[in-house]
Amino acid sequence: MLEHGGRLRAAAQRYGIAEADWLDLSTGIAPYGWALPAIPSAAWARLPEREDGLEAAARRFYGCVSLLPVAGSQAAIQALPRLRARSRVGVISPCYAEHAHAWRREGHELEELDSATAERELDRFDVLLVVNPNNPTGQRLAPETLMEWRARLAERGGWLLVDEAFMDCTPQQSLAGHCPLPGLVVLRSFGKFFGLAGIRLGFVLADAALLGRLEELLGPWSVSGPARELAKALLQDEAGQARQRQALLRDGQRLDSLLRDCGLAPAGGTALFQRLVRDDAVALHEFLAARGILTRLFATPPSLRFGLPPDEAGWARLGQALIDYSKEHP
Amino acid sequence: MLEHGGRLRAAAQRYGIAEADWLDLSTGIAPYGWALPAIPSAAWARLPEREDGLEAAARRFYGCVSLLPVAGSQAAIQALPRLRARSRVGVISPCYAEHAHAWRREGHELEELDSATAERELDRFDVLLVVNPNNPTGQRLAPETLMEWRARLAERGGWLLVDEAFMDCTPQQSLAGHCPLPGLVVLRSFGKFFGLAGIRLGFVLADAALLGRLEELLGPWSVSGPARELAKALLQDEAGQARQRQALLRDGQRLDSLLRDCGLAPAGGTALFQRLVRDDAVALHEFLAARGILTRLFATPPSLRFGLPPDEAGWARLGQALIDYSKEHP
Numbered sequence: 001m002l003e004h005g006g007r008l009r010a011a012a013q014r015y016g017i018a019e020a021d022w023l024d025l026s027t028g029i030a031p032y033g034w035a036l037p038a039i040p041s042a043a044w045a046r047l048p049e050r051e052d053g054l055e056a057a058a059r060r061f062y063g064c065v066s067l068l069p070v071a072g073s074q075a076a077i078q079a080l081p082r083l084r085a086r087s088r089v090g091v092i093s094p095c096y097a098e099h100a101h102a103w104r105r106e107g108h109e110l111e112e113l114d115s116a117t118a119e120r121e122l123d124r125f126d127v128l129l130v131v132n133p134n135n136p137t138g139q140r141l142a143p144e145t146l147m148e149w150r151a152r153l154a155e156r157g158g159w160l161l162v163d164e165a166f167m168d169c170t171p172q173q174s175l176a177g178h179c180p181l182p183g184l185v186v187l188r189s190f191g192k193f194f195g196l197a198g199i200r201l202g203f204v205l206a207d208a209a210l211l212g213r214l215e216e217l218l219g220p221w222s223v224s225g226p227a228r229e230l231a232k233a234l235l236q237d238e239a240g241q242a243r244q245r246q247a248l249l250r251d252g253q254r255l256d257s258l259l260r261d262c263g264l265a266p267a268g269g270t271a272l273f274q275r276l277v278r279d280d281a282v283a284l285h286e287f288l289a290a291r292g293i294l295t296r297l298f299a300t301p302p303s304l305r306f307g308l309p310p311d312e313a314g315w316a317r318l319g320q321a322l323i324d325y326s327k328e329h330p
Numbered sequence: 331m332l333e334h335g336g337r338l339r340a341a342a343q344r345y346g347i348a349e350a351d352w353l354d355l356s357t358g359i360a361p362y363g364w365a366l367p368a369i370p371s372a373a374w375a376r377l378p379e380r381e382d383g384l385e386a387a388a389r390r391f392y393g394c395v396s397l398l399p400v401a402g403s404q405a406a407i408q409a410l411p412r413l414r415a416r417s418r419v420g421v422i423s424p425c426y427a428e429h430a431h432a433w434r435r436e437g438h439e440l441e442e443l444d445s446a447t448a449e450r451e452l453d454r455f456d457v458l459l460v461v462n463p464n465n466p467t468g469q470r471l472a473p474e475t476l477m478e479w480r481a482r483l484a485e486r487g488g489w490l491l492v493d494e495a496f497m498d499c500t501p502q503q504s505l506a507g508h509c510p511l512p513g514l515v516v517l518r519s520f521g522k523f524f525g526l527a528g529i530r531l532g533f534v535l536a537d538a539a540l541l542g543r544l545e546e547l548l549g550p551w552s553v554s555g556p557a558r559e560l561a562k563a564l565l566q567d568e569a570g571q572a573r574q575r576q577a578l579l580r581d582g583q584r585l586d587s588l589l590r591d592c593g594l595a596p597a598g599g600t601a602l603f604q605r606l607v608r609d610d611a612v613a614l615h616e617f618l619a620a621r622g623i624l625t626r627l628f629a630t631p632p633s634l635r636f637g638l639p640p641d642e643a644g645w646a647r648l649g650q651a652l653i654d655y656s657k658e659h660p
Contacts, residue, residue, distance in 0.1 A: 001550060006377040027377065036374065044366065044560075047336040047357065047527045071401055071530070071552065078549040098549070105546075197377045198555025200401075216435075219408040219428070220331060222401065224554055225528025230374075 002097050005296040005305070006197070017292045023314050024307070026296040028135060028166060028273040030248055031310035033195030034240045037233040043225035054228045057235040058203055062188060066180040068211040069231075071222045073165055073187040073202030074098060079217045080161065080185065081106035083210065087126035087158075092118055092139075094298070095131040096163065103129070115141060122152050131163040133170070136275045136298060136305045138268030143173055150175075154183030161185045165202075168193035169245050169252070169271040179205040192272060193244065194234055199227045248272060251308045254315070259306070262322040267303070277303040284325060291321045332427050335626040335635070336527070347622045353644050354637075356626040358465060358496060358603040360578055361640035363525030364570050367563040373555035384558045387565040388533055392518060396510040398541040399561075401552045403495060403517040403532030404428060409547045410491065410515065411436035413540065417456035417488075422448055422469075424628070425461040426493065433459070445471060452482050461493040463500070466605045466628060466635045468598030473503055480505075484513030491515045495532075498523035499575050499582070499601040509535040522602060523574065524564050529557045578602060581638045584645070589636070592652040597633070607633040614655060621651045 005026035012019045059065055070076045081089075081103045089103045093112035104110050113121070118128055128149060133140045150160040164186055167174045175186050190201040201223055204214060234240065252271030259266050259274055264284075266274040278284065281302035285295055296305040309315045335356035342349045389395055400406045411419075411433045419433045423442035434440050443451070448458055458479060463470045480490040494516055497504045505516050516535040521527040531553055534544060564570065582601030589596050589604055594614075596604040608614065611632035615625055626635040639645045 001546065004377070004550060007379060008376075009379050009381065024376075029375075029377070031375075033375065042528075044526050044528045045359075045361075045363065046338075046354075047334070047359070048530075049337060049339050051339065071554075074549050074551060078547070102549075196374050197551075198372075198374045200378075200551060200554040216331065217408070219404050219432075220334060221404060221527075221530060224401075224530040224557060226556060227554060 002101055005294075005307070008294065011289065011294050015289050015292075021292050023293045023309060023317055025309065025318070026294040026305075027197065027307050028270070028305065029192050029197045029307065030195035030244065030272060031308050031314075032247070034237075034244065036230055039226045039229050043229040046225060048221050048223060048225040048228050052228060052232070054223075054232045054235075057232045061235040062174075062203065062205060063177040064179040064186075064205045066208050066211065067203045067205045068215055069223045069228070070202050070204055070214075070218060071224075071227075072191070072200040073163065073189045073204075075200075075218060075222065076187055076202060076204045076214065077102050077163075079214055081108055082217055083213050084108070084127065084159070088124060089127040089129065090118055090122075090125040091129040092131070092134070092141075094137065094300070095129075096135050096165070099129045099131070099161075099163065103127075115139070118149070119145070122149055123156075125153070125158065126156070127159045127161060128153060129161045129163070131165070132173075133166050133270045135166055135270075136273065136296070136303065138266075138270050138273075138275060140173065143175055143178075146175060147178060150181065150184045154181070157183070159183050159185055161187070163187045165189035165192055166270045166272055169248050176205055180207040182207065185210065190231055193248070194231075195244075196230070199230060200224070201227045201231050248308070255306060255308060258315070258319055258322065262319075262326045264322060264326070272308060274306050275303055276306070277301055280329065283329070287325050287328075288321055291317075293318060293321055332431055335637070338624065341619065341624050345619050345622075351622050353623045353639060353647055355639065355648070356624040356635075357527065357637050358600070358635065359522050359527045359637065360525035360574065360602060361638050361644075362577070364567075364574065366560055369556045369559050373559040376555060378551050378553060378555040378558050382558060382562070384553075384562045384565075387562045391565040392504075392533065392535060393507040394509040394516075394535045396538050396541065397533045397535045398545055399553045399558070400532050400534055400544075400548060401554075401557075402521070402530040403493065403519045403534075405530075405548060405552065406517055406532060406534045406544065407432050407493075409544055411438055412547055413543050414438070414457065414489070418454060419457040419459065420448055420452075420455040421459040422461070422464070424467065424630070425459075426465050426495070429459045429461070429491075429493065433457075445469070448479070449475070452479055453486075455483070455488065456486070457489045457491060458483060459491045459493070461495070462503075463496050463600045465496055465600075466603065466626070466633065468596075468600050468603075468605060470503065473505055473508075476505060477508060480511065480514045484511070487513070489513050489515055491517070493517045495519035495522055496600045496602055499578050506535055510537040512537065515540065520561055523578070524561075525574075526560070529560060530554070531557045531561050578638070585636060585638060588645070588649055588652065592649075592656045594652060594656070602638060604636050605633055606636070607631055610659065613659070617655050617658075618651055621647075623648060623651055
């Protein structure tokens with residue numbers, strides 16, 4: 001298993017601070033959402049059924065007729081490499097590490113590269129993996145660039161796989177509206193934007209034949225009944241989505257500004273996280289952890305990812321800790 | 331995708347009866363449970379973490395120290411065939427069809443057999459699949475028999491895979507307390523006994539090395555946070571479990587008696603379902619469906635599976651329909 005953010009239990013043990021006392025900034029998940037509708041008891045009691053309104057709501061939300069709900073985009077990340085014979089796979093790196101891990105596990109030939117190399121040497125690859133906007137770098141690739149890559153790959157039976165886990169605040173940059181197209185696979189995460197990471201729900205947008213093969217691998221009833229009910233309601237709540245988008249964009253700006261004000265200018269980010277690339281990443285991580293503030297540390301290059309604080313108390317606590325750090329490390 | 335029970339939407343379309351008007355007896359899921367505890371909002375909001383108390387509660391409930399929560403035992407059924415090189419696999423049939431389907435899909439050599447053949451020719455197989463008690467036949471194999479088979483298989487690096495989805499009413503017949511042992515894999519379903527099929531939760535009981543490989547295939551966060559919270563509470567509620575067991579055993583008897591009283595003696599069953607093997611299975615299925623009572627029809631041999639009605643109204647409706655059928659088909 002790879003390392004991930006959100007592991008409060010391990011942090012509590014390591015630093016001797018009770019779980020409830022942490023400010024957890026170690027994930028890129030919205031730290032707030034909005035009131036959840038009641039869940040009908042039948043959603044718990046009965047086997048979930050397809051086309052119960054969830055797919056219809058998702059089709060409208062994503063602007064794409066051909067999609068499949070999955071138990072978190074992670075479930076698709078694990079399964080998609082099984083849908084291709086041994087392929088040459090490029091992944092624009094660094095990015096969410098589970099992609100490369102999954103394709104390597106299934107025996108594909110994997111190469112990490114940057115976007116300039118992807119553009120120049122695309123013809124060497126059968127599959128190109130892109131996280132857009134990228135996690136943790138925040139790098140954004142233009143839809144036009146990606147669509148051109150998609151066309152070049154599709155000509156040879158290849159795939160462009162775009163993980164849009166952090167796209168919900170900037171839907172205008174999504175490729176969702178272009179799906180389905182040959183060779184285009186788009187992953188969307190439900191929990192990050194809606195602040196419901198525990199729900200385990202994501203969507204794969206692709207052509208129907210590919211989705212049919214994916215569904216066969218994932219098996220029946222892969223998404224829970226309550227997840228389907230909640231998501232169906234929230235995907236239809238356009239007013240709630242607009243408020244959430246506004247709040248996250250505002251808080252993303254605020255986090256960027258706070259870090260800059262403390263002399264810790266981010267190297268990139270999205271509304272949901274900011275990234276610092278610094279030689280003292282480990283020291284800053286430990287300094288914050290000693291104060292019960294958990295960030296996500298990356299070893300190569302030494303860097304930290306900060307998620308959003310959930311409330312004013314969290315902002316104040318983070319702000320004070322960053323000021324203290326910058327005083328001690330001028 | 332294989333055919334399954336619980337597909338009310340399809341039935342509603344086919345028979346022109348609104349979903350809400352059906353008496354759904356097409357699954358073997360408990361049609362009632364008990365009051366669910368409140369779900370902490372963090373269970374929805376945060377990524378689920380391992381060892382949050384769920385594993386500990388499950389270890390006590392199943393009497394086994396080595397287990398892995400999965401998103402329904404179906405998730406394990408899909409993944410387990412990937413943990414072995416091409417094997418000769420025997421499956422005691424007929425049984426839940428997803429087992430054979432999954433092993434075939436992964437390229438194993440599969441043979442359907444009965445339990446006498448399994449006993450006699452076990453040495454021809456690397457893996458033996460047993461659903462115990464069996465669905466849909468209700469056949470039970472003695473723990474001693476299974477443990478002997480396990481030993482014979484394990485000597486050659488083989489597996490005995492026992493799906494105990496319907497074991498919770500008769501825990502004394504479970505192999506759970508024998509796990510972990512080399513070559514023994516036991517699947518337990520959470521939703522059937524607790525009446526929570528929508529929750530998507532099951533457990534795999536096996537040695538730690540096998541569970542580690544399985545977890546790697548399933549990936550992180552495969553079980554939702556709310557499922558973990560609810561199951562943690564219900565697995566600790568021994569009084570609730572005792573009441574549920576008693577109610578299901580009583581209702582299982584009642585269903586058996588009702589069918590016999592109507593001249594439709596079951597060929598077998600468990601507390602959660604009864605099975606009729608009859609040449610007129612299709613006619614009886616259609617007769618009941620026309621009255622909004624959904625049963626599960628199997629083609630080979632022609633047979634029907636009846637789950638439990640949820641309440642007295644359901645019992646009365648089923649009883650009347652069966653009386654009407656036996657009058658028309660004396």
